[in-house]
Amino acid sequence: MAYWLIKSEPSTYSWEQLVKDKQTVWDGVRNYAARNHLKAMKKGDEMFFYHSNEGVEIVGIAKVAREYYPDPTAGDDTWVVVDVKPVRKLKKAVPLAAIKADKRLQDMALVRLGRLSVQPVTEKEWQIVLEMAGE
DNA sequence: GCCAACGTTGGC
DNA sequence: GCCAACGTTGGC
Numbered sequence: 001m002a003y004w005l006i007k008s009e010p011s012t013y014s015w016e017q018l019v020k021d022k023q024t025v026w027d028g029v030r031n032y033a034a035r036n037h038l039k040a041m042k043k044g045d046e047m048f049f050y051h052s053n054e055g056v057e058i059v060g061i062a063k064v065a066r067e068y069y070p071d072p073t074a075g076d077d078t079w080v081v082v083d084v085k086p087v088r089k090l091k092k093a094v095p096l097a098a099i100k101a102d103k104r105l106q107d108m109a110l111v112r113l114g115r116l117s118v119q120p121v122t123e124k125e126w127q128i129v130l131e132m133a134g135e
Numbered sequence: 136g137c138c139a140a141c142g143t144t145g146g147c
Numbered sequence: 148g149c150c151a152a153c154g155t156t157g158g159c
């Protein structure tokens with residue numbers, strides 16, 4: 001099983017909204033690197049849900065409910081979506097500042113490629129972040 | 136609101 | 148195919 005991280009601005013689509021919706025279509029990705037990560041996701045893969053701009057922290061864990069298919073909002077086959085559903089909220093949200101401050105996490109895509117909206121997380125990074133969340 | 140980082144576009 | 152200009156993202 002692989003691990004991922006997806007970003008969203010809470011004003012656009014928040015973790016709370018995802019919990020309320022039970023499941024959502026992760027649409028609107030218009031970046032090739034991010035799209036390739038969407039395509040690599042397998043059903044059941046887990047991902048961190050990160051709030052950008054407001055909060056600037058990892059707030060919860062979601063998982064892939066349906067593997068990729070063409071983005072209905074795109075109108076062609078270039079862009080894809082996955083369906084995502086919430087697993088659980090982290091005991092403590094993990095702020096970006098804490099991740100940046102941890103020597104073990106300097107290679108995380110979140111630190112190195114700040115603007116990438118869908119990114120892979122290694123199992124090691126996943127465990128460290130969980131630990132920081134008090135899990 | 137500013138600005139750095141980075142991706143995309145388009146002229147040549 | 149290079150690279151400058153431009154637009155967007157996102158942290159601060």
